[in-house]
Structure formats: structure tokens, C-alpha cells
Amino acid sequence: MSLPADLFRQLDMMVEERGLPSRSQLIAELIRHALAEHEALTRPEEMLAGTITLVYRGDRGRVRQQLAQSQADYLKEVISSQHVFLEDDQSLEVLLVQGPAARLKELCDALRGIRGVHQLQLVTTTALLPPLHEQDGVGSHDAVRPRKHQAGSEVAA
Secondary structure, three states, X not given: OOOOHHHHHHHHHHHHHHOXXXXXXXXXXXXXXXXXXXXXXXXXXXXXXXXXXXXXXXXXXXXXXXXXXXXXXXXXXXXXXXXXXXXOOEEEEEEEEXXXXXXHHHHHHHHHOOOOEEEEEEEEEOOOOOOOXXXXXXOOOOOOOEEEOOXXXXXXX
């Protein structure tokens, strides 16, 4: 790989500041990030996992309620969220998300559209969370429940 000398110096400084063992490790990290970003832009059906980080002001109307409603609208994509209060009535919220790239972009657009949201960043990876629940061919309504036997006694399914 050939790069201008100044870029190599900056890269080496970054390696040192991060305490990484080699330039190669940093370059691999940067390439992985660029590839995940590229996937999100060019393959809208590609499944991605990641985080959405939001900074917003809580004193503006119903910001928290609108954020909660938007997350509920994307219930399949939002795995979990963490919220902390910051100074000056600001909040930091991090959402763990997974879903098709197009749906994650729609979610980000919906969140950005809420008045009071100051910053939003989506960071994705092509590595996915393992399935949270295995169905093994059993429908969600077919949970193991006691079944009534003809004589009225219960028999486990």
C-alpha cells in the first residue's frame, strides 16, 4: 500500500495514541468500518447490527415521548436502549439495533426529525447478533402449555 508520507505520519500517530500494536491493526479496523458503511449505502436489504447514539435536550416539548414512540414503531429493529442524563437538561441515549440497512436508515431519519435531537450517529457492522429465541418450527402461539385431556385432567404438551 502506498500513501503520502504525511498520511503515514498521521496514521502512525493514531496507532501510538490508541496504543495499538501495529499500523495493520488500525488499517483493518478502518477498512471494516468503511465496508459496513458501504454495505448500508449500497445494499439496503443487507442485515446489519450496530448502535445509534443520540444527544438531545429533554426540555423541548415531548422529545422523550416522541423518541419512545419512534422506537416502538421500529420494535423489531431496536434490541435495547440505555439512557443517561447529561448537564444542562441534555440526555445521551444509545440504542442497540439490528435489521435491514434500509430500516435502520428509516429509523435514524425518524429520530433525526424529532425537534430537540442535536446529534445522531449510526455505527454498524455486518456481524449480527445470534437469534434471541430459537423457534425450531414452533409458532410463537404454540408455547408449551398444559393441554386438557378429555377426562378433564391436564397433560403437558
